[in-house]
Amino acid sequence: MNSRPASVSARPVDDYRDSIEQLLRPLAARPVEAVTVPDALGRQLADDVRSPVDLPVFRNSAMDGYAVRAASVAVTPVTLPLVGVVAAGNAGQTPLPPATAIKVMTGAPIPPGADCVIPVEDVHSDDGSVTIERGRGAGEFVREPGTDVRAGDLLVGAGTTLTPRHIAALAAVGLPSVPVFRAVRAAVITTGDELVDAGSTLRPGQIYNSNGIALAAALTANGVDVVSVAHSTDDPAQFRKLLSAATGAADVVFTSGGVSKGDFEVVKDVLAPLGGQFGSVAMQPGGPQGLTVVEGVPVLSFPGNPVSTMVSFEVFARPILRHLSGLPDVExxxxxxxxxxxxxxxxxxxxxxxxxxxxxxxxxxxxxxxxxxxxxxxxxxxxxxxxxxxxxxxxxxxxxxxxxxxxxxxxxxxx
Amino acid sequence: MNSRPASVSARPVDDYRDSIEQLLRPLAARPVEAVTVPDALGRQLADDVRSPVDLPVFRNSAMDGYAVRAASVAVTPVTLPLVGVVAAGNAGQTPLPPATAIKVMTGAPIPPGADCVIPVEDVHSDDGSVTIERGRGAGEFVREPGTDVRAGDLLVGAGTTLTPRHIAALAAVGLPSVPVFRAVRAAVITTGDELVDAGSTLRPGQIYNSNGIALAAALTANGVDVVSVAHSTDDPAQFRKLLSAATGAADVVFTSGGVSKGDFEVVKDVLAPLGGQFGSVAMQPGGPQGLTVVEGVPVLSFPGNPVSTMVSFEVFARPILRHLSGLPDVExxxxxxxxxxxxxxxxxxxxxxxxxxxxxxxxxxxxxxxxxxxxxxxxxxxxxxxxxxxxxxxxxxxxxxxxxxxxxxxxxxxx
Structure with a gap:
């Protein structure tokens, strides 16, 4: 007899990971929902977003200073009558007469007729007039409409996971909400008669159930919405019932334990008759693995040793889940x-x-x-x-x- | 007259950032709260956590196989009577008689007397007996208590920001909750008569308020709890009222706009008389800056141009906020x-x-x-x-x- 038959017939890691990726890739086509821009941080944009407006929206001043016609300041120093002040938020639609100046704040509209801004540092102001020490050419310190983005231009592309700088741009064009993909929804079922909840006193042979908490944390940290975490004893009827609830609520189900060569392998015993592939992958830790599709929902069955569970997640699930959630690749x-x-x-x-x-x-x-x-x-x-x-x-x-x-x-x- | 006096007297970036860091460093001493282990993902541990138990908790099997005394399998092949089975979760406290074998599942307790496990692959089992093809030495495939961590040993150190692998370890030792620092709490106040909310129709001279949404997103993405985002017109009484609410609720307040050299600088006009330092930092964008302590709460006043606000956050606030929240340094x-x-x-x-x-x-x-x-x-x-x-x-x-x-x-x- 072969002393280690399992490792001879075991599937290579990359081959098994490919099978899982093939099963999970269709989850890229998830339903789309509209969320407000502040709530969209970290969410993945489902469609291209085009700007509904020009940015800047109107011609405005890049400086605190004085709007003039460049022709009026071609020769300096020059003293011009001051005809008023435009604060940010003013309409600023009264034309500026030739050979006059109007005070403008940063971001304030530049009145029609004016074509440059003299920074406040280059001006002496006096009762009702300003003396300009240094002239400026047409366009200086003037922000033209649409020079950041034009109405109709692509602002943020479909598939982008929204970071603060994207949120800033979406807010600047005044969008109240954006279309994002619903997150991938996962359910977790841990198995084993020996597992008890945190805070309990352990009886002989018992250990704490860490895999449910650990898998939920790992899923959450990778952009997945964990819809349920349940524990099953080694009773097949209980496991079957929890499995049915999980496949009804989630896009993908993760189980831990019950996949090995022991006498009480509840996960394998229930899922293999449903078409599950159970066997060894040529890796350590994490050798025994199972993969089943139940009611159209992929069920990934990891072994129950805590490190095996976590390493299985890292190697088989995390790369594709990050890809589906639009997060940067595993490094x-x-x-x-x-x-x-x-x-x-x-x-x-x-x-x-x-x-x-x-x-x-x-x-x-x-x-x-x-x-x-x-x-x-x-x-x-x-x-x-x-x-x-x-x-x-x-x-x-x-x-x-x-x-x-x-x-x-x-x-x-x-x- | 000097054409650009501001840049001559402007403070260097690093010098100004140091002032902000000095003001914010005391926020490292934040109140501690207990949260359940599943809710502790991403939170910063406030105290060293020591394991309350040995891991493994008890001597258990690393394999599905047969527990025996090594002396019974010193010469192989050997056939031993099978005296039972220990599943994971069984107490497993009945001693194993010499020259017998007992079936054990991975993780199941090893009965007293047994000192090694023969993997199932190396055994032929027959009605009531097992034939072992290859012997094993004492200790093989046996996990001794405390070989992962001993009761009282440091499990996760104070200051650690908890990732899934820390959550897994804390769950494995059965801790129901852990002490974490309350997050840094920030309030945001944007200013300016020209700003309107997303979804509104712009009147001439108006723009959308993006700084509040963008700063909130940037703070959230860096571990900060944003307790309020408010907008003030250029009316000093309104700003003063919002400021008072913000300093009452937050550890640090961020304002945008109203810090420059214009005629309507509400932030500077209110905060400079309270001891605020307002002036130029030698950078672009983000030159005009203000720093005030109001009722013991640091108030960072950024300029209102959207890119100036975001760059000010990145350069002056983000490195120290990530440090305070236990997140990896800005790269x-x-x-x-x-x-x-x-x-x-x-x-x-x-x-x-x-x-x-x-x-x-x-x-x-x-x-x-x-x-x-x-x-x-x-x-x-x-x-x-x-x-x-x-x-x-x-x-x-x-x-x-x-x-x-x-x-x-x-x-x-x-x-």
Missing amino acids: IYELPLHNEVARSPQGKRQFLRGRLIRPKSGELPALHRYPEAVEVVSGPGSHLIAGMAWADVLIDVPAEITSLPAGAAVRVWSL | IYELPLHNEVARSPQGKRQFLRGRLIRPKSGELPALHRYPEAVEVVSGPGSHLIAGMAWADVLIDVPAEITSLPAGAAVRVWSL
Whole structure:
């Protein structure tokens, strides 16, 4: 008999991830909803937004100063009668007579006839007149309508995830609301008779249920709307009932536990007869995996060890979920290894927990330094969830590599 | 007379930013509140959290397999009577007799007496007995209590901003809640008779109020709790009333507009008599600035041009606010300039809007590429808010530089 048959027939990581991506890509076509511009921060724009107005809306002053005709200040110094003042918010539609000046504030309309602004610093004002020391040419310190954006021009493109600078532009053109994609909705079901809620006293053999809380946090942090987090015992009837509620409410369902080779594998036992593919992926942690479509809803079944669950999420779900939510790609870097990896299993791609080594500066803001290296933190065990808190990347050790010396270049995935 | 007296006496950017940082640093000592672990995502831990339990809590199996005494499998193949099964969640406290095996699931307790686990792949099971093909040494596939973290050990340190991996660890040790700092609370007051709300029809001389929405979005995106966004006309009594409400509710207040050299500078007119420092900072955009402490609350007064407001926020407020909220530093890189900067004002540090040039890959997940260069997008004008939507960095042109050729190294600040 083969001593490790599972790893011989196990699917490669990239191949399995492709299957998941194929299943989830249709979630790009989600319903569109209108939200107010202030509420649109972080949401993904569903359509191109074109400006309904010119910006600037009207010809206005770039400075606090005096609007004049350039011809009136061709020879300086010159003293001109002051005919009034235009504050920001004034209509400013009375034409300016030749050889006069009118005081204008930054952003105030420039009266018809005037074609340049003399900054307040270049002017002596006196009772009813101004003496201009330095002339200006036509157009100086004048903002023409539409020079920022014209009515009808593209302002923010479909698919953009809206950051503060987009919100600023959408607000500046006066849009009350914008069309955004509804977020991807996910449901989480954890399984296992041994799991109890936080704050309970543990009886022998029990552990705290962390996977539901951890998966919900990971989904939320990647733009997904978590519609439910439920826990099932190893009773198939209970799991089936929770699954039905989850597929009714969510675009994608995540389960943890019950997918391995034990006697009580509730997830596999319920989902395999529904067409689920259950088997080994050639990775560590996170080898046993399941993938099913139930009532048209993809169900990703991760193993129950806490680190296996989180690494499965990072490797299989996070890249496509960020893509669907319009968030920047997961950052994958190549860096030298600070410490050696003494052993890595032949035939399994290993994702070790690592910490970036980067020079720190106390200065604010500091010049950013690229990380210089990555060190392995915590062991390879799939139960070392506390150790994972000390990591900021996964170190991706290829399946065919069985050890790595310090200094070797490795790929790291940002957590 | 001096043609540009303001720029001669203007304060350097770094000097003014230091003044703001000194005023805001005391906000690091904010009240502490307890939140449930699921709600703690993104919050900043106020105290060190130590594990209340050992992880693993009890000695358990790393595999689906058979727990035995290593001495019983020193010579293989060997056939042992099967005395039962321990599922995850079982107490598993009955000692295992010598020369017997008991089936154990991953995570299940290992009975006293057993000291290793034979993976299911290495075993033939038969009616009431198991034949083991390959022996294992004491400790193999056994997870000892406390090998991940010991009760009393530091789990997550004070000051950490909690990400999904921290949430996972806090959930795994069964903590129902953790102490976090209350977020920094900010209030925003925009000013100006010319501003109207989104969705209104503009009368001549009016523009849409974008600064309130944009500042609120920028604050939210940097971990700050925006408690109010209000608008004041240029009436000092109205501004004074809104200011009083803002300082009563917030840790820091941001105003926009009313700080320049015009005739109707409501912010300066109200705050300068209260001890506010108003003057020019040697930068473009964002030159006119004001800083006041009202009832013990710092009030940062930014100029009203939309780009001036946003650049002021990025340069003066964002680095310290991220530091106070425990978020990663603003990223500042040095990159070559893709296109030339033909003119930059002598004596003023200029923050141009730029876009990173980086090779894009369609692959998911893709190897991250560092940006290769930065190109100037949009003009330098402080009214070009639509153009700012196309930028992803600010290009920081030093005060003494008046032009830059393509290829010159520049510092860029991530937006």
